[in-house]
Amino acid sequence: MKKILGLIVCLVAFTQASMIGLDALGEENVVGGSAAAAGRGYAGGAKTGEAEGLSVTNPARMAFDTKVVFNLNFLLEFYTAERHGDSYFTKNLAMPSFNLSFPMGDFGAFGVSLWQHYSSVIREEISDSASAAEAKIEYNGSVYEIVPTYAVRLPYLRNISLGAAMHVVMGSMKRSLTLGPNKDAVAEEDVWATNNKDITDYVDGSWEIEHHPGYYTGSIQYRGRQSSFYFSYTTGYTLLNELEYNFRFSEVDTLVPSKIDRRIEVPAMFATGVNYRLAKRHNVMMDLQWRVWDEDVENIGHSYDMRSVTKTQDDFVASIGYQRDGSGLYYDPFWDRITYRAGAWFKNWYIEDVYEIGGSVGANFPLGRKGIAVDLALQGGKRISESKGNWEEVFLGVRLGLMGIGSWGQSRR
Amino acid sequence: MKKKNIAFLILCGLFAAMLSACLFDSDDTALSSWLNDQGLPDSYKVQTVTIEDLTPVSAEAYAGKTVFSAYDRALLGAQAGLNHDLVLDIAFRDSTFIDSLSKSDSAAAFVTLFVLNPFYSAKYFPADSLPYEETLDLKVEWKLDVGKGKPKAFVDSIKDIKDSAWREELAEWEADNSADTTYELSIGAKDSLVKIPMPSALVEDLKNAGSATHLQLRLSAPDSKRAYRIYGTGSGLPPFIRVKTFSDTTYKNFTAFRMSEVITYTDTCDGCLLLHGGVLDSIVVEYPTDKVLEALSDFYGDAFPFDEGDGYDVRQAVVLAQITFPRDDSEGINELGLPIQVVVGTFIDSLDTEIRKMEEYRLNRKMIVESGHPNLVFFDGDSLSLQVTYGMRDVINQAKSGRNLKMMVRLGYPMLQSMDSAYVDYAFKDSTTGKTDTSYVFFSHFDYARYDFGTSFSKPATLKLWLATKRGGEE
Numbered sequence: 001m002k003k004i005l006g007l008i009v010c011l012v013a014f015t016q017a018s019m020i021g022l023d024a025l026g027e028e029n030v031v032g033g034s035a036a037a038a039g040r041g042y043a044g045g046a047k048t049g050e051a052e053g054l055s056v057t058n059p060a061r062m063a064f065d066t067k068v069v070f071n072l073n074f075l076l077e078f079y080t081a082e083r084h085g086d087s088y089f090t091k092n093l094a095m096p097s098f099n100l101s102f103p104m105g106d107f108g109a110f111g112v113s114l115w116q117h118y119s120s121v122i123r124e125e126i127s128d129s130a131s132a133a134e135a136k137i138e139y140n141g142s143v144y145e146i147v148p149t150y151a152v153r154l155p156y157l158r159n160i161s162l163g164a165a166m167h168v169v170m171g172s173m174k175r176s177l178t179l180g181p182n183k184d185a186v187a188e189e190d191v192w193a194t195n196n197k198d199i200t201d202y203v204d205g206s207w208e209i210e211h212h213p214g215y216y217t218g219s220i221q222y223r224g225r226q227s228s229f230y231f232s233y234t235t236g237y238t239l240l241n242e243l244e245y246n247f248r249f250s251e252v253d254t255l256v257p258s259k260i261d262r263r264i265e266v267p268a269m270f271a272t273g274v275n276y277r278l279a280k281r282h283n284v285m286m287d288l289q290w291r292v293w294d295e296d297v298e299n300i301g302h303s304y305d306m307r308s309v310t311k312t313q314d315d316f317v318a319s320i321g322y323q324r325d326g327s328g329l330y331y332d333p334f335w336d337r338i339t340y341r342a343g344a345w346f347k348n349w350y351i352e353d354v355y356e357i358g359g360s361v362g363a364n365f366p367l368g369r370k371g372i373a374v375d376l377a378l379q380g381g382k383r384i385s386e387s388k389g390n391w392e393e394v395f396l397g398v399r400l401g402l403m404g405i406g407s408w409g410q411s412r413r
Numbered sequence: 414m415k416k417k418n419i420a421f422l423i424l425c426g427l428f429a430a431m432l433s434a435c436l437f438d439s440d441d442t443a444l445s446s447w448l449n450d451q452g453l454p455d456s457y458k459v460q461t462v463t464i465e466d467l468t469p470v471s472a473e474a475y476a477g478k479t480v481f482s483a484y485d486r487a488l489l490g491a492q493a494g495l496n497h498d499l500v501l502d503i504a505f506r507d508s509t510f511i512d513s514l515s516k517s518d519s520a521a522a523f524v525t526l527f528v529l530n531p532f533y534s535a536k537y538f539p540a541d542s543l544p545y546e547e548t549l550d551l552k553v554e555w556k557l558d559v560g561k562g563k564p565k566a567f568v569d570s571i572k573d574i575k576d577s578a579w580r581e582e583l584a585e586w587e588a589d590n591s592a593d594t595t596y597e598l599s600i601g602a603k604d605s606l607v608k609i610p611m612p613s614a615l616v617e618d619l620k621n622a623g624s625a626t627h628l629q630l631r632l633s634a635p636d637s638k639r640a641y642r643i644y645g646t647g648s649g650l651p652p653f654i655r656v657k658t659f660s661d662t663t664y665k666n667f668t669a670f671r672m673s674e675v676i677t678y679t680d681t682c683d684g685c686l687l688l689h690g691g692v693l694d695s696i697v698v699e700y701p702t703d704k705v706l707e708a709l710s711d712f713y714g715d716a717f718p719f720d721e722g723d724g725y726d727v728r729q730a731v732v733l734a735q736i737t738f739p740r741d742d743s744e745g746i747n748e749l750g751l752p753i754q755v756v757v758g759t760f761i762d763s764l765d766t767e768i769r770k771m772e773e774y775r776l777n778r779k780m781i782v783e784s785g786h787p788n789l790v791f792f793d794g795d796s797l798s799l800q801v802t803y804g805m806r807d808v809i810n811q812a813k814s815g816r817n818l819k820m821m822v823r824l825g826y827p828m829l830q831s832m833d834s835a836y837v838d839y840a841f842k843d844s845t846t847g848k849t850d851t852s853y854v855f856f857s858h859f860d861y862a863r864y865d866f867g868t869s870f871s872k873p874a875t876l877k878l879w880l881a882t883k884r885g886g887e888e
Binding site: 019022023076081083084086087088124125126128131132133134135137177179180181182183184185186187189190192193194197199201245246247248249255256257258259260302303304305306307367374376388389391398400 | 423810
């Protein structure tokens with residue numbers, strides 16, 4: 001337990017996301033940030049199997065699972081942000097989700113996911129006496145969702161399943177900019193009062209959905225011998241971010257904060273995907289999810305020359321993937337038991353003029369006779385930005401998923 | 414392949430990746446440039462605003478405590494408009510002695526007080542003041558109670574009276590008996606005790622005391638030239654009363670187990686705003702803030718007070734606020750000839766409750782070296798500068814509530830490092846004698862001074878603000 005806590009503390013300490021859209025919602029972890037899905041380029045929402053686990057975009061898929069699956073996903077990402085000849089290198093370590101799915105035979109399947117849907121996390125510092133620059137910027141924002149999910153196969157049309165998920169939103173947001181004094185405008189005889197006085201523009205608050213406990217996803221899945229597909233619909237909702245703005249000298253020397261709420265109208269999302277079995281254990285898959293944004297995203301803003309809104313565009317993720325399933329037989333050679341994956345995606349961010357293209361390769365390594373597997377995905381790509389303030393990023397990511405598979409509640413065949 | 418190997422490989426991979434991440438680095442200009450693209454600065458600009466001609470809406474002096482515990486040290490006499498009386502609380506049971514006392518024809522009593530030697534022999538006490546010599550007109554008052562029931566129970570019951578309860582009663586002191594006496598007081602450099610003969614009426618009363626006695630003895634010298642400092646009951650040299658018979662030359666010392674110093678104000682000064690040192694006197698002054706808000710509005714071009722949303726203004730913060738008053742030392746009286754620091758607190762809001770917060774004092778080192786600390790009275794110059802940063806932060810933050818800048822001033826300790834910017838006690842080597850000495854910031858004894866703030870808090874004051882803002886559009 002100590003080790004796990006230590007690991008979580010480490011992760012929290014290092015957590016960092018893309019530098020794009022920090023003041024809006026931050027980076028979206030699509031399809032739950034799952035390492036398995038990432039290995040095939042975020043495609044494969046329609047891919048069924050005995051232990052595929054929970055999918056937050058396609059809850060119906062879980063009904064075809066026969067095994068209890070627990071997985072924990074990690075992301076380690078390096079990226080370089082660039083604009084006007086300047087480049088800034090940084091890294092990112094996060095735990096985007098963990099999922100549990102629990103098939104109950106004829107009673108359907110129940111699952112729950114904890115998903116960091118949006119994260120805006122960086123912590124950077126500069127101290128340059130030559131240019132009088134002394135600043136420490138910190139964003140620590142997460143929109144978390146707890147997603148209880150239920151899926152069941154239809155009684156007669158056994159190849160069709162229905163699934164529903166509720167997304168209970170929570171989380172916190174913090175922006176802190178600590179600045180050192182710039183004494184250029186101060187008369188020589190008045191400089192004494194400013195020495196070593198750092199001041200922090202501090203904002204913090206919490207996330208919830210306005211007037212509702214959560215938002216919902218419903219999906220239908222068809223599993224065929226060769227092709228499987230799904231359709232899912234997620235309701236739109238209004239994210240409420242209650243923020244307190246302060247200007248403070250230290251944690252105990254603050255002003256009375258000014259309270260301002262921001263509301264973000266997140267539109268409904270439609271997702272679909274298809275999985276086609278080429279040959280024994282060889283699959284190709286394509287997925288698409290999109291949202292039509294009507295409103296701009298209100299930023300945290302309210303300080304200096306920060307923009308008050310982030311302009312939006314219709315966001316979608318189009319992905320294509322390939323997977324060669326590993327053999328389930330323990331006595332087969334190890335290389336044959338590994339699941340191999342590859343994929344590519346194109347993503348239109350919700351932020352106007354920000355696009356992402358990426359590719360990935362991945363694998364699932366079974367460890368031991370049964371029960372434990374490790375998903376590994378290597379990703380690389382580029383986030384292209386023509387929007388104001390957002391730099392382009394070239395990224396390289398390693399995703400790791402720790403997976404526990406069990407046969408609880410299954411009768412011997 | 415064994416699963417151990419795989420785990421090892423994965424770990425290696427992760428560590429290698431982390432390590433490589435640490436090897437990359439980016440220069441600082443990139444982050445500055447990124448911040449700039451977000452509309453964020455990489456330092457804050459300090460700006461100053463000066464507001465002239467602030468006149469207070471109210472200024473009121475409040476008397477401090479009137480009864481002090483005299484555990485460590487105490488004063489007896491009159492000093493700068495205050496009378497310091499001593500009340501000694503003595504309880505004893507000694508029937509044999511009282512019997513012999515009542516049988517004897519002649520008897521006498523003395524009260525012995527020990528002069529506070531560390532004060533009079535201190536380097537900072539003006540040495541030429543001593544010796545002190547005067548004929549002291551003393552008023553001795555007492556309450557004598559012999560109690561009922563068993564003597565032991567009676568004496569124990571006196572000790573059960575809480576100190577605070579006893580002190581509270583002293584505010585309404587009514588003596589059973591009193592007598593006036595004179596005493597030839599002489600305190601030379603080496604004199605360490607004052608032995609005051611008690612009036613015979615007190616001795617007569619003591620003769621009639623029973624086997625258990627509770628004596629409360631009050632000494633006052635309202636016409637004395639100055640107040641004299643003595644050791645308290647908790648020091649090694651507590652005051653005591655000695656009672657002796659001349660017939661068989663037996664005597665007894667009865668030590669005061671507790672003592673109080675009772676203050677009475679005799680100061681009269683029309684149109685003065687008086688503060689007395691050492692007794693927690695305070696003046697509360699309120700300045701209206703409309704001029705300040707007007708000046709800020711002119712400076713920033715924004716509406717003041719801020720009344721959007723809940724009306725709490727966080728658009729700017731006060732890095733430092735300093736208010737400067739005219740100062741006139743002429744009505745002041747001090748004993749030690751040392752400058753005295755003025756202590757300042759402001760009344761601010763804390764969770765909808767008004768609290769008094771003592772202000773921090775930020776040092777203007779360059780100026781201190783040239784002309785001394787700006788917050789001193791009994792000092793060169795004719796102005797007094799006090800820092801009211803917390804107060805101004807609160808006032809501007811919650812300007813919508815229409816609050817005033819409300820501040821409290823009080824006389825602090827005498828200052829020894831008036832021209833030294835260190836503002837900490839430190840050891841140094843004397844360049845001539847080669848000995849190591851300590852430079853103290855403050856003298857550890859109060860100057861029971863009197864100071865008139867009438868000039869300071871009636872004439873216009875100047876407020877200077879050092880500000881940081883998070884408004885945009887600077888360039």
